[in-house]
Amino acid sequence: xxxxxxxxxxxxxxxxxxxxxxxxxxxxxxxxxxxxxxxxxxxxxxxxxxxxxxxxxxxxxxxxxxxxxxxxxxxxxxxxxxxxxxxxxxxxxxxxxxxxxxxxxxxxxxxxxxxxxxxxxxxxxxxxxxxxxxxxxxxxxxxxxxxxxxxxxxxxxxxxxxxxxxxxxxxxxxxxxxxxxxxxxxxxxxxxxxxxxxxxxxxxxxxxxxxxxxxxxxxxxxxxxxxxxxxxxxxxxxxxxxxxxxxxxxxxxxxxxxxxxxxxxxxxxxxxxxxxxxxxxxxxxxxxxxxxxxxxxxxxxxxxxxxxxxxxxxxxxxxxxxxxxxxxxxxxxxxxxxxxxxxxxxxxxxxxxxxxxxxxxxxxxxxxxxxxxxxxxxxxxxxxxxxxxxxxxxxxxxxxxxxxxxxxxxxxxxxxxxxxxxxxxxxxxxxxxxxxxxxxxxxxxxxxxxxxxxxxxxxxxxxxxxxxxxxxxxxxxxxxxxxxxxxxxxxxxxxxxxxxxxxxxxxxxxxxxxxxxxxxxxxxxxxxxxxxxxxxxxxxxxxxxxxxxxxxxxxxxxxxxxxxxxxxxxxxxxxxxxxxxxxxxxxxxxxxxxxxxxxxxxxxxxxxxxxxxxxxxxxxxxxxxxxxxxxxxxxxxxxxxxxxxxxxxxxxxxxxxxxxxxxxxxxxxxxxxxxxxxxxxxxxxxxxxxxxxxxxxxxxxxxxxxxxxxxxxxxxxxxxxxxxxxxxxxxxxxxxxxxxxxxxxxxxxxxxxxxxxxxxxxxxxxxxxxxxxxxxxxxxxxxxxxxxxxxxxxxxxxxxxxxxxxxxxxxxxxxxxxxxxxxxxxxxxxxxxxxxxxxxxxxxxxxxxxxxxxxxxxxxxxxxxxxxxxxxxxxxxxxxxxxxxxxxxxxxxxxxx
Numbered sequence: 084x085x086x087x088x089x090x091x092x093x094x095x096x097x098x099x100x101x102x103x104x105x106x107x108x109x110x111x112x113x114x115x116x117x118x119x120x121x122x123x124x125x126x127x128x129x130x131x132x133x134x135x136x137x138x139x140x141x142x143x144x145x146x147x148x149x150x151x152x153x154x155x156x157x158x159x160x161x162x163x164x165x166x167x168x169x170x171x172x173x174x175x176x177x178x179x180x181x182x183x184x185x186x187x188x189x190x191x192x193x194x195x196x197x198x199x200x201x202x203x204x205x206x207x208x209x210x211x212x213x214x215x216x217x218x219x220x221x222x223x224x225x226x227x228x229x230x231x232x233x234x235x236x237x238x239x240x241x242x243x244x245x246x247x248x249x250x251x252x253x254x255x256x257x258x259x260x261x262x263x264x265x266x267x268x269x270x271x272x273x274x275x276x277x278x279x280x281x282x283x284x285x286x287x288x289x290x291x292x293x294x295x296x297x298x299x300x301x302x303x304x305x306x307x308x309x310x311x312x313x314x315x316x317x318x319x320x321x322x323x324x325x326x327x328x329x330x331x332x333x334x335x336x337x338x339x340x341x342x343x344x345x346x347x348x349x350x351x352x353x354x355x356x357x358x359x360x361x362x363x364x365x366x367x368x369x370x371x372x373x374x375x376x377x378x379x380x381x382x383x384x385x386x387x388x389x390x391x392x393x394x395x396x397x398x399x400x401x402x403x404x405x406x407x408x409x410x411x412x413x414x415x416x417x418x419x420x421x422x423x424x425x426x427x428x429x430x431x432x433x434x435x436x437x438x439x440x441x442x443x444x445x446x447x448x449x450x451x452x453x454x455x456x457x458x459x460x461x462x463x464x465x466x467x468x469x470x471x472x473x474x475x476x477x478x479x480x481x482x483x484x485x486x487x488x489x490x491x492x493x494x495x496x497x498x499x500x501x502x503x504x505x506x507x508x509x510x511x512x513x514x515x516x517x518x519x520x521x522x523x524x525x526x527x528x529x530x531x532x533x534x535x536x537x538x539x540x541x542x543x544x545x546x547x548x549x550x551x552x553x554x555x556x557x558x559x560x561x562x563x564x565x566x567x568x569x570x571x572x573x574x575x576x577x578x579x580x581x582x583x584x585x586x587x588x589x590x591x592x593x594x595x596x597x598x599x600x601x602x603x604x605x606x607x608x609x610x611x612x613x614x615x616x617x618x619x620x621x622x623x624x625x626x627x628x629x630x631x632x633x634x635x636x637x638x639x640x641x642x643x644x645x646x647x648x649x650x651x652x653x654x655x656x657x658x659x660x661x662x663x664x665x666x667x668x669x670x671x672x673x674x675x676x677x678x679x680x681x682x683x684x685x686x687x688x689x690x691x692x693x694x695x696x697x698x699x700x701x702x703x704x705x706x707x708x709x710x711x712x713x714x715x716x717x718x719x720x721x722x723x724x725x726x727x728x729x730x731x732x733x734x735x736x737x738x739x740x741x742x743x744x745x746x747x748x749x750x751x752x753x754x755x756x757x758x759x760x761x762x763x764x765x766x767x768x769x770x771x772x773x774x775x776x777x778x779x780x781x782x783x784x785x786x787x788x789x790x791x792x793x794x795x796x797x798x799x800x801x802x803x804x805x806x807x808x809x810x811x812x813x814x815x816x817x818x819x820x821x822x823x824x825x826x827x828x829x830x831x832x833x834x835x836x837x838x839x840x841x842x843x844x845x846x847x848x849x850x851x852x853x854x855x856x857x858x859x860x861x862x863x864x865x866x867x868x869x870x871x872x873x874x875x876x877x878x879x880x881x882x883x884x885x886x887x888x889x890x891x892x893x894x895x896x897x898x899x900x901x902x903x904x905x906x907x908x909x910x911x912x913x914x915x916x917x918x919x920x921x922x923x924x925x926x927x928x929x930x931x932x933x934x935x936x937x938x939x940x941x942x943x944x945x946x947x948x949x950x951x952x953x954x955x956x957x958x959x960x961x962x963x964x965x966x967x968x969x970x971x972x973x974x975x976x977x978x979x980x
Contacts, residue, residue, distance in 0.1 A: 118142050130147070189244050204311070351705060353712075354386065368668060376424045398716070423444035439498065445486075489617070514605060533557075662681040775787065788809075
């Protein structure tokens, strides 16, 4: 290909120097893409591709108007592309262009949704250092954790859009692969020197102040410092200009928040369901916020519950006060509904991307802040509650002054761009007012020109207009061109008219153009000064925005509590968990829910939960975890009453998804999750275990579940046990309550008994009803066959299963039927000691020369018969799903045909 020159050559030259996937280069009123970039953008955004010639060659070209770049950038970045932007500026020789910023997933400023968008850095040292920054709001968090699993949990909690792995992290392929598995974040490789602790320390002190590192308590945390410094370096390098909005570095740690590992966050469906959908999650259920900042704050509270009793009591006091003041609460929600996201506005102002409408919205929101404070102050119960503390502003006069200045400067309904003029109010700047007056006088001369010319020259069809090509012109219809005076100079001939100009119009046009340019320059300068003033107040605007968001969340929690009859929990420093008539906060929205009590304390700290499948065991345990979590965000809870001892972590092992693509079976995932719990849970934790050990052979599973129960109940471990709820179908475990202090049995009650095999075994014989009520003591059985019937397993299979089950319980021989040929049986029994089937009267575990119709079983059914019988012996019918059971039976039939 011939080397490109001109604009195309400049594009490729800039692209070579830009570390980005795509380049958008400004060419006049458009941002253009050339070559492969044009093809990519056209495919992704459905743009039209044209051709641009350069030095005898033709290149694909696609472009978007300057004023419409942001939504296209957003779409490209959200599809995983880094996009460099080259802006055009005037020089003495004409135009010049240079790359001014690179937009990446973690530095994308424009957001259309409420969620935070974090840029994360991960550094491995003596501890693991983590830093999370949201450039759209200026939030900046830093911490250090002890191990890699904790890193994954924090990444799941923050859900970053982009990650910067440190030098040793990026060299570890396994860690990088797991990072990619655990998040959807883009992985970017930032310069190694940016992670150097010395350079990072200098950068943090330079940006946040010389005492910052010591004041936030990270002076000895080299890895955390390196991570934070790398984030600052990366944001600065991308040229987004948002560093000014990052005004505070905040450290958080395990002592501040409840530990929620990635598995627990997924299992409890905090922000999305197990299917990956937002609808049906806890956030979706309780989110009655009216602002995007409120939704973002509520999400953060759910993902980072607090351990500080003072903070939680403050939140709960505010929620309680709002529940008693319905009118004031609704007034607050009405006012807040018009609030702008000030946290994001501060970042846009700092980056220079805020427009006049943003600043006008800031004025309106700052005025709303004053209204919110007034509503709270005029409502005695709210004024006396901590709610008023959320709205404390160290310098309200400065807020009022900024709002007044912006209000005096920005018109009520400004244009969408800052280059059109019409932004600044009359009376704000004398020089601008003088230019505007002169400009309007010139425009008035133009507006009255047609009437004068018609009168002076007797021309009826005469008008004055303006376009980009001809400027101002006089247009006369063809029928009257003979009346045009001699001093009219023809500039263009059209089909039905002629266009002219006159010296006075040309002179006035030059005056108007000069005044317009002067006006736009003045307005733009004044606007940029106002935007810089707003950026100087970034920290104050962020605090006001955070206060409004918090009030929005507290009002939303109060609204949900009132609508759903939730109650304020009593927070305790003990290990108690005492819930009366508790409910699941999500399930109660879609069904007639049966409330249940839950009592746990030092003498009752490990509950073995038994009962039928589909009876509500998992729901019961999840609701316990969610009640604790809600209490530790300061919310009311779904119960008649609740006393909650503050926990340091919530750990769950509730089902596992196959990860076969990563070489990890369901059982392996289950054991890894169990290992994490056994290593991490403390006496102040809450542990939820559901069917541990079910993914392997029955006796292996019972053994693992038994040992885990002993360990968590302190029978085998040196440390005190956490509060634990353990659902199981292994009824052997229920005997542990008789031998280990603190272990108790509860079960989900069943009304009636299933039909026996002595009858037809149809549904009409079955009087079993799942009551979904939890009672003390163990369940008597699992009712797995009954569940199979409810699931639609064919009647012959259900009837036969009942017959086999009764014989197993009675230790009687079972006839193995030959359903294919219609004849022949073989008697086997289940050997409890061996854990497998054997022929009745034969040696343990041996099929020997078993016969059917007098023929050896191998001759009768084929070589696979012994293997099929061994598989049957290991089958755990009570824990298998009906579909899996049918599939297994069909496979046996195929092998025995």
